[in-house]
Amino acid sequence: MTNKKKQSAVVVAATVMSITFVLSPVAAVYAADAETAIVQQTRSTEIRENALPVTLPQELSGNAGQVLQDIALPDGWSWTDGNTIISREKPEYPARTAVDDKTYDYSAVEGYNAEEHFVEKNIPVTVLVPETEESTALSAKEQVQAPQTDSISSNTGEIEINPTSTEARENAPLITLPQELSGNDGQALQDIALPDGWSWTDGNTIISKEKPEYPARIAVDDKTYDYSAVEGYNAEEHFVEKNIPVTVLVPETEESTALFAKEQVQAPQANSISSNTGKVEINSTDFPDEKFREYLLDKFNGDGENKIAIADVTLIDVKDRTDITDLKGIEKFADLKYLICSYTGIQALDVSKNSNLETLSCTDTEIQDLDVSKNSNLKRLYCSNTEIQALNVSKNTALTYLFCPRTKIQALDVSNCPDLEFLDTRYMNLAYLDWGTADLSTWSKTLSTIDLTVTGDTFDITKKFAGIDISKLTVISGGRLDGNNITDYKVGTPIQYTYACGNVNGSSDTLTVTLNLSKSVSKIEITSNPDMTYTGNPVKNPSVDSEGSTGDVNYTYEIWNGRIWDKYTGIPTNAGKYRVTAKLAEDDFYKGAEDTKEFTISQAANGWTEDLAMTDWTYGDKAVSPTAKAIFGDVIFTYSDSEKEAYTDVVPTDAGTWYVKAAVAGTDNYTALEATKEFTVSQATNGWTEDLVMTGWTYGDKAVSPTAKAIFGDVIFTYSDSEKGAYTDAVPTDAGTWYVKAAVTGTDNFTGVESTKEFTISQAANGWTEDLAITGWTYGEKAVSPTAKAIFGDVIFTYSDSEKEAYTDVVPTDAGTWYVKAAVAGTDNYTALEATKEFTVSQATNGWTEDLVMTGWTYGDKAVSPTAKAIFGDVIFTYSDSEKGAYTDAVPTDAGTWYVKAAVTGTDNFTGVESTKEFTISQATNGWTENLAITGWTYGEKAVSPTAKAIFGNVIFTYSDSEK
Missing domain, CATH: 2.60.40 (Immunoglobulin-like)
Structure with a gap:
């Protein structure tokens, strides 16, 4: 996670630098730590960074017949199915890489799986085919025999197609994707150069930060090479299309321009005009963290001494330094403006002496308290993913950025920060939030959920959440606000309210809070001691003190069994170790309670x-x-x-x-x-009572069990394919010569004995027990499954649109003529089987499931949407002012008679369907919303303008010296 955050930060910094040319050191660090807040600051919804480009593994190779799991992938990648056997017929194989989709948005990346958080891509693998005697012979045969007349039958009525005479094509070479492409947000793809041979599928496409990949094509020589198994191959136009990663650079906003411009000017000035001209010694007393001392000396000690100039330290950036656990000593640096300590090992932070601090980032640390009351110049504060429970920013009147998601803060008042622009309170269970008169540009938020206990049928919410303003609270459901009190609620039913926090971009915004109500805690205590000596009589229930619930008190007993406490039925009488539990029953507003106390009943002596x-x-x-x-x-x-x-x-x-x-x-x-x-x-003597007997059988028959008996001990039978080889208890099933061994292992009770015998499993014949059968179906119906059974082996069904072409396991859905193949692979135990059968998927007749419905409306009203549904395909609605005229998708607005057309375009799978309907937009009745008014004036004075307003249209004023 840290590395990925760091990567993202570098991309953001590079993006900004590519546009602003040169940043001060402070600005560059801030850009690297802002967690893309500057780039994405105008969005008020939950923010995730754009997905990083997925770089595919390169130059992978393996031998034909090898499994994928034996081919190493870079860190983070794994094969989708490591047991897949690679072959020269398939040059690409799917692999996955886990992605951080909580931080980055991968929704637009091809192959992204949101449920299991990975991206799957096809990876090129060069398949090495070792030369065998068969392949050598085949190559020689093809060189000599290709033109032989075997390919043409001597029968003049038919021509026999010889598979060995077809033109052979080599396996497709690997396609190397273009790497490290980048462009500006809003730029056209055609302006981004590709390597020779590549071209963008649509060069007019505008790139954006929401989409990290774009399709491009490369022309291929598919006459020489076979690209049929390569994903993205287009046989008609002879190209392969792939999605290419592009890093989208986001131009700076007005806010970020102002921010960086300000930092460029001010960052170096702080050193040049500082009043701190002295030096501080970097020692273990003032700076107890060794790694922090090393950082300071490495960054600021230019003269080799163990001291650094105080005025030089305006920026401290120890982000991602998990080895730094203590920043004690920063109080020495009065000119410190920028403190970046995110993802470090610190558990506490004191910035009370750093009054000039402007930026503080302490995200993803274990600090529990943060006091910024002395940092009146603080402008940006990042404290997300910390243990902070309260945050007081009343003294930070210059604050403009506050990012505090995933903290334990339950109430936040930033009303003393009038310049606040950006606020992030996601995943915080806030009871209330107030930013006063500030007008935020961005507020990232999530719903708040708070667990709250109650003791009666009403509670004062101002006492539950000190500082909450009742005038800003509106109860939505689950209860009623009566003054400061919440009433009319029920335990177990959540109370939901909204809280008016302030304005975002000029409009008021609210926080939605859910209170999950639960009962308060009761108490009960056993006050007497139940210990007693065994008498045969039961113990007495102990006395108790209780508070809270008014329910009954019941007693239960348990007995210690040496390991755990067992439930005891009744009241203990026998000696032993017991415990009694006094249980106070719950009532309407208090939970039940219980107290347990151990006691002992003493035991008697035995002999x-x-x-x-x-x-x-x-x-x-x-x-x-x-x-x-x-x-x-x-x-x-x-x-x-x-x-x-x-x-x-x-x-x-x-x-x-x-x-x-x-x-x-x-x-x-x-x-x-x-x-x-x-x-x-x-000890006794051992020996055989029945010698070893074993007969062979035919493959597929039930195995014959050997027999032998010994005087003592169990006879163990084991098997091997070699008389002197290793024996196991696995009964052989494959055809061949085998050996069985009968053995009794010697013990202290008797001696061991052993005997072996040879036997044979004969090879069996294979065949169909049920011939291949399949029936066609109509497009849109459920596919019919083929059936076939063999005497031995599993039948595999594959499909093709050509009887002689390649078959796959993809069941066809489109209409047309298809072929199914049933096959059983041959083994040493039985022969192979294969059969094919033709079937048809028929075109479906389309029609309306819901007829076209359209009603008119009055000019000026909202347009009525037509409705219609077809059995197949998407319905497209178009409009015309003439039933036989041209139709467009523009919805009419003027009054008159109009026609709407509902249409579904026909395909090979289903027929087209079309319907039209007339409708009317009625003329609207006009009128005055403000009557004509005018007052007279004295000659020579400025003329008074008349006033009037109509429901529709512009009012034109004219004048006459006569009414008629």
């Missing part, structure tokens, strides 16, 4: 009445059961192969030394008991 006893046995014999008895609880026996390791309830069967544990689980009523004892299970 053995019969000690643990256990005897040995031999592996395979029946296991001997241990014996033991306890005073309390049931004795559980568990086993382990190590005295100190984990025990389970699984009785051991394997030979070896074992341990048995007798245990009584501790409960809340009594303690646990445990004892262990060692015993032995002796």
